[in-house]
Amino acid sequence: MKVSPKLQALIDKGLLDRLPVSFSSFCLDQMKDWELLFPAERSYHERLFGLLDRSSAESVEALFAPVREVERAMGVNEKTFPKGKFTLDQVDFLNRNPRYPEWRAAIAKVFAQVDPVLDADVARSGHARLVVVMAPSDLAADPSRMWLRIASRGQRVALDGEFAPGLLGSVVQDFAAGKHGGAYSSWIVEAGSALARVPAAGAVRYSYEGHAPYRKRLMKEVQAVVDAQVAPGPRQFSERLKQMKILASEGEAARDPLLAEFARAILLSGNGTLLINNTFVEWATVQGIRRARPSVMVVGFGIRNKVKPFSSLLIYADQDTSNPIPSQMDTLGTYVDLEVFYQYIWQECEKYAEYRNNTAYLFVGDGMDEILAIAPADFPLLNAKGPVKPSAVAQASKDWLGV
Amino acid sequence: MLEISKRRFVQLAGLSIADKIWPKWLRAEPQMPRRDGRVIIVTFGGGVRYSETFAPEGQRNIPRLVGMRPEGYFFENCINSGVLSHFNSTASIVTGNWQRVDDFGFQPPAGVTLFEYYRKQTGAGPMDAWAVATNKSFASMGASGDRAFGLPYGANVVLPKQLLLEAVQDVVKKGAEGGVASRENVLQRLEGVLSEGYEGVGWTIFKAGRTLDKQVRETLVRGLVEYINGPEAPASGDELTFFITREVMREFAPRLMLVNFWDMDVAHWGSYSLYLNAITRTDRLTGMLWDEIASNPHYRGKTTMLVLPELGRDGDQNAANGFLNHRSGDPSCRNMWMLAMGAAAPKGHTDRPVYHVDVAATAVELLGVKADGIAGKPLRELLL
Numbered sequence: 117m118k119v120s121p122k123l124q125a126l127i128d129k130g131l132l133d134r135l136p137v138s139f140s141s142f143c144l145d146q147m148k149d150w151e152l153l154f155p156a157e158r159s160y161h162e163r164l165f166g167l168l169d170r171s172s173a174e175s176v177e178a179l180f181a182p183v184r185e186v187e188r189a190m191g192v193n194e195k196t197f198p199k200g201k202f203t204l205d206q207v208d209f210l211n212r213n214p215r216y217p218e219w220r221a222a223i224a225k226v227f228a229q230v231d232p233v234l235d236a237d238v239a240r241s242g243h244a245r246l247v248v249v250m251a252p253s254d255l256a257a258d259p260s261r262m263w264l265r266i267a268s269r270g271q272r273v274a275l276d277g278e279f280a281p282g283l284l285g286s287v288v289q290d291f292a293a294g295k296h297g298g299a300y301s302s303w304i305v306e307a308g309s310a311l312a313r314v315p316a317a318g319a320v321r322y323s324y325e326g327h328a329p330y331r332k333r334l335m336k337e338v339q340a341v342v343d344a345q346v347a348p349g350p351r352q353f354s355e356r357l358k359q360m361k362i363l364a365s366e367g368e369a370a371r372d373p374l375l376a377e378f379a380r381a382i383l384l385s386g387n388g389t390l391l392i393n394n395t396f397v398e399w400a401t402v403q404g405i406r407r408a409r410p411s412v413m414v415v416g417f418g419i420r421n422k423v424k425p426f427s428s429l430l431i432y433a434d435q436d437t438s439n440p441i442p443s444q445m446d447t448l449g450t451y452v453d454l455e456v457f458y459q460y461i462w463q464e465c466e467k468y469a470e471y472r473n474n475t476a477y478l479f480v481g482d483g484m485d486e487i488l489a490i491a492p493a494d495f496p497l498l499n500a501k502g503p504v505k506p507s508a509v510a511q512a513s514k515d516w517l518g519v
Numbered sequence: 520m521l522e523i524s525k526r527r528f529v530q531l532a533g534l535s536i537a538d539k540i541w542p543k544w545l546r547a548e549p550q551m552p553r554r555d556g557r558v559i560i561v562t563f564g565g566g567v568r569y570s571e572t573f574a575p576e577g578q579r580n581i582p583r584l585v586g587m588r589p590e591g592y593f594f595e596n597c598i599n600s601g602v603l604s605h606f607n608s609t610a611s612i613v614t615g616n617w618q619r620v621d622d623f624g625f626q627p628p629a630g631v632t633l634f635e636y637y638r639k640q641t642g643a644g645p646m647d648a649w650a651v652a653t654n655k656s657f658a659s660m661g662a663s664g665d666r667a668f669g670l671p672y673g674a675n676v677v678l679p680k681q682l683l684l685e686a687v688q689d690v691v692k693k694g695a696e697g698g699v700a701s702r703e704n705v706l707q708r709l710e711g712v713l714s715e716g717y718e719g720v721g722w723t724i725f726k727a728g729r730t731l732d733k734q735v736r737e738t739l740v741r742g743l744v745e746y747i748n749g750p751e752a753p754a755s756g757d758e759l760t761f762f763i764t765r766e767v768m769r770e771f772a773p774r775l776m777l778v779n780f781w782d783m784d785v786a787h788w789g790s791y792s793l794y795l796n797a798i799t800r801t802d803r804l805t806g807m808l809w810d811e812i813a814s815n816p817h818y819r820g821k822t823t824m825l826v827l828p829e830l831g832r833d834g835d836q837n838a839a840n841g842f843l844n845h846r847s848g849d850p851s852c853r854n855m856w857m858l859a860m861g862a863a864a865p866k867g868h869t870d871r872p873v874y875h876v877d878v879a880a881t882a883v884e885l886l887g888v889k890a891d892g893i894a895g896k897p898l899r900e901l902l903l
Contacts, residue, residue: 212602212619217848350623387843388788395789402840423793425754426687426699429680438691440700449792456791460841 119150120158126165134176135168136183137197138210139223145202152377154300154408156470163234179229182222190215204351235469242474243296244516248284249415249461251481252307257451259486263479265459270477270490276503279480279487283510284414285314290519291412292318300374303410305400307393307418310482320375320410321368322400324393324418327379330366331390332434334383339432357384378403391431393418394450398457402464409470412517415461416482417454422446462490476516478509491516555821556862556885557774559812560878561805562609563798563828564653565784566845566852570835571798572828573856580798583806584826584858591860592900593868599830599853599875603845605784606656608829608875613650613660613777615879615893624656627664630892633879634661635668637775640888645725646735646771648674651764653756653781655681658721660777673723677739679763680756680781681720685712706747710740734770742766757782757797761804765811772817775886779829780804786832786842794842809860823864823885823901825878827857863901873898 119127126132132140147153147161168176190213197206210216251262259272292302302319304311309325324331337360347353362370362379369375382403388395394417401415423446427439436443458479465471476491487509489497496512497504504512563572571577573595578585601607601617610618614630634648650661655678662673686708687699695704712720717731724735731739742763746753753759757780764778782797805826812818834851835841845852857873863885876895883890884897 208621211604212607212622214617214619216602220848349625387840388790392788392790398789399840420790424699425752426683426705427691429684429687429756430691433691438699440698446792449790449796452792452795453790456835456841459835463836 117144117148117150119147120162123147123162123165126169129169131165131169134173136180136187136192137199138187138192138206138219139180139183139226141197141200141202141206144200149377152374154374156300156409157407160234163237164230167230167233179226182225183219186215186218186222190219204354238469239472242470243411244518245411245471245475246287246291246478246513246517247413247415247461247465247471247475248478248480248513249458250279250281250311250417251454251479251484252416252418252450253482254419254445254447255451255454255481256447257481259481259484261451262481262484262486263455263458263488265455266462266479266490267488269462270479270488271498273487273489273497273500273509274503275485275487275506275509277506278483278485279506279509281310281416281482282314283506284311284513285316287510287513287517287519288314288316288319288412288414290514291517292316294517294519296411296517300408301410302412302414303401303404303408304414304416305397305404306414306416307397308416311414311416319412319414320404320408322379322382322396322404324396327362327367327369327383327396330362330379331383333363333366334360335390335432335434338384342432360384378407392420394420394453394457398460401461405461405464405468405471409468413465417450417457419445419447420450420453422449476513478513480509555774556887557818557822558882558885559776559778559808559818559822559824560612560882561778561808561824561826562612562780563783563801563826564605564609564779564781565786565797566605566830566832567783567798567801567828568832568834568842568851569854569856570851571795571842580795581802582799583802583809587806587809587860588858588868590866591858592864592866594857594859594873594898594900595868595870596872597827597855597857597875598872599855601875603830603848603852605654605829606660609652609657609660609777609779612827612829612875612878614663615876615883615890615895617876617894622656624654624659627659627662629663631663631665631668631890632661632673633882633886633890634674634775634777635663635665635672636883636888636890637886638672639668641886643774645675647773648775649764649767649771649773650674650676650777650779651760651767652676652678652777652779653680653760654678654779655721657779658723661723670723670725673725674775674777675725676721676723677763677767678721679742679759682709682712682717682722683756683759685720702747702752706743709743709747713739713743738766738770739763741770755782755797755800757801757804761807764808768811768815768818772815775882778808787844789840789843791842812861820862822861824860825857825882826860827875827878828855829875831855859898859901863903865900865903867900869900 196209288302291297304319305322307324312323341347341356347356362376364370369379382400383389389399397417421443424435424439424441462477476495479488496515572581599608601611602619604622606622607618610628613632614628616630618628620626620629638648658676661676662670686705689708690699690704746759746762780801782800785797786794812822830845831852832842832845833847834849877898880893880895881898881901884902
């Protein structure tokens with residue numbers, strides 16, 4: 117396993133050996149593909165183990181005592197938990213153990229004590245961030261019926277004109293080139309191609325539509341594995357899936373091993389990301405936030421198609437070719453889906469110190485004349501007197517980000 | 520003038536107000552075995568949250584169950600304390616013991632199922648206990664590996680959605696004219712799969728061997744035909760589950776059934792609207808099942824239907840991804856409800872905690888059989 121020199125020095129000192137094996141094995145597993153971790157993930161591990169290293173032996177022992185206790189009660193030993201190994205076998209062992217809820221509670225207690233200290237570090241070096249979540253133009257909903265689950269947390273701002281995706285290009289591009297920019301700092305995740313046409317050099321881009329060649333190949337290959345019955349169980353199946361990497365011809369993500377692996381993981385995560393455009397968008401966004409902590413995240417949802425009778429049961433089949441019934445948009449269903457996803461994206465960000473109190477969230481609709489802004493009180497748009505021009509939204513975002 | 524002693528007066532007075540001050544179950548006499556009782560357990564498989572069902576904001580998704588509740592007994596707090604995976608959750612319900620086996624169907628339930636207790640003790644035949652389920656791993660749900668019980672006393676397990684999957688896959692592969700848009704194509708393949716290799720879809724039908732017994736086959740085909748020609752053009756796995764269940768009830772009138780609906784597990788796809796649609800569909804099908812019980816002379820007046828979700832799903836505030844998953848173990852995953860309807864169910868409700876493992880303990884009592892080693896406790900509210 118290759119990790120940073122700083123972390124390797126801590127491992128060499130035997131820091132992980134002093135921790136409960138279920139905790140240390142999980143951490144080692146998370147770090148084993150170091151090259152495929154985003155800078156934010158690497159930094160987290162360095163800070164976590166740095167903190168444990170700086171802490172006294174007694175306080176570390178006290179911190180992990182409840183975990184050790186429950187490990188003993190669960191029967192964690194070298195056989196059930198070989199050192200450094202955290203595969204599906206260990207996950208299975210934990211899940212099926214009667215004391216699993218206690219183990220979860222003990223682990224949660226560790227992080228409840230550690231996270232505030234780590235968060236304080238992050239908060240000290242915090243900077244302004246921007247998350248823009250865009251509803252598609254075909255969503256025939258009145259603005260007053262939009263963002264209902266989170267509207268009370270922000271302020272509706274009337275626009276003097278309609279919002280268009282093109283306004284966001286220079287915001288993303290200028291940030292990526294600025295002092296807080298750099299690799300993986302700005303992301304654009306979308307269902308279709310509206311944002312793909314927006315020039316934003318330096319941004320990480322994922323698009324459900326743009327990944328169609330990769331998605332369709334994955335569906336075929338997964339179905340072939342299922343049909344051939346060469347993967348008798350979930351462990352073998354998972355190993356097969358890990359080999360299905362994006363090809364250079366299937367998208368820009370293939371150029372960067374980290375982004376290529378992220379694309380594979382998103383599409384094969386077991387949820388509906390292969391099947392439903394907005395699930396792909398939500399899951400890629402949530403995982404991007406969790407793992408990469410981008411400073412600028414622009415999210416574009418689309419309209420989901422209606423589920424076709426019978427053929428929709430075949431989850432790895434291309435619905436356009438497996439059923440002669442033409443695809444139809446499900447605008448009402450999409451509206452219901454997105455109302456939940458707006459909440460989930462906002463919530464995910466607010467879990468992390470990087471975003472809390474630093475982030476302006478703009479929920480916009482392509483072609484809509486009203487937006488919802490959830491932001492700290494000093495975000496410029498919150499003081500607008502009367503409708504603002506859509507271009508002023510972009511300018512306010514730049515001012516907020518300091519670019 | 521009638522003279523009574525003070526002691527006798529207190530006794531009589533106590534009896535006359537007992538209805539007002541004691542729960543009915545406390546006054547119940549020990550029960551005789553319920554020799555002709557029938558039990559149908561209906562699970563909202565795949566998992567559903569309180570917030571989309573019996574919570575005030577969820578009731579619009581389940582109009583049939585909301586309408587049925589005043590006629591039955593509602594357990595407001597029915598808890599799944601076990602492993603929050605599909606096989607283990609349902610296996611806990613049918614065994615009365617928290618199950619911690621492999622969740623992909625590679626192991627049978629670790630405890631004796633209520634199907635086995637029922638069939639072994641009553642001598643009931645193989646057509647008297649059925650499990651109509653969805654997930655292929657549930658093929659082994661009908662019997663434990665216990666040597667004293669096991670397959671000879673297990674339930675017939677049929678997996679209608681697996682049959683449908685096979686048929687649809689065949690139609691798509693063969694590219695027949697009209698493809699799956701032609702319901703006749705689908706019916707032909709459904710019948711074909713049934714004739715050619717029903718065991719391939721995971722079914723276990725006792726006594727029938729490799730070729731389906733003629734009566735069983737005709738029954739299942741009738742279910743398929745009803746499904747394909749249904750006036751509402753049904754196309755989901757759960758609708759097929761319903762039609763097959765109804766035909767089995769009409770033809771064999773089993774005394775013990777597990778009906779495992781599953782469409783709502785579409786939540787894993789990440790579409791909240793599809794998840795809500797599936798809940799409403801399951802609600803409708805459960806209502807139709809109750810209608811069948813109420814109109815079928817084999818079942819009317821002697822059947823208890825127990826409806827419960829096999830598990831919940833993660834809460835919206837949860838760290839995972841809300842309704843998409845059910846891994847967190849938070850209250851939204853564990854704390855569910857159960858609605859009991861029919862013969863054993865008085866009108867009422869309770870908020871006392873009951874558990875999924877109590878279902879099997881109650882069912883065996885309702886069937887008049889004894890079961891040793893069930894961790895769950897019989898639900899006294901249903902055993903008056």
